[in-house]
Amino acid sequence: MIRRLAIATIAVLLAGTLNGCSLSAAGDAYCVPMVKVAPHHAHPGDRITVWTNDRCRAPVPPGGWMVGAAPDGTGPDPVVSVMVHPRADGRFSTTLELPADMAAGDAHAGIWNWDYSRCKDTGASCAGPMGSFRVASR
Secondary structure (H helix, E strand, C coil): HHHHHHHHHHHHHHHHHHHCCCCCCCCCCCCCCEEECCCCCCCCCCEEEEECCCCCCCCCCCEEEEEEEEEEECCCCCCCEEEEEECCCCCCEEECCCCCCCCEEEHHHEECCCCCCCCCCCCCCCCEEEEEEHHHHH
């Protein structure tokens, strides 16, 4: 009986550490939501949906999140973006229309104006709120 209780306790603690957005740390640290993109394969001119169901109360800039998309390796600016005001718990969902001339290949979408200043890792490897998808040529 004690062994089962110990195993159940360890499982709950492990699940809590794997889900950082539900159980964010106190103080300066906060969680990073897992952003999802659908469909996983899109064409130029198609609409994609960008969202998170993670409850993550990270600080939101006064104008909201800039949710955008861009081909991988194209620089710091999205090729398409919208401003989104998340729910109180941090969840959001929006659609983006990909430009008709968007380059084919791997791409990413997510929160562009994310505040990385609280990242403890000075090697710039902190996770970002982005999801990946692929743009297929027409």
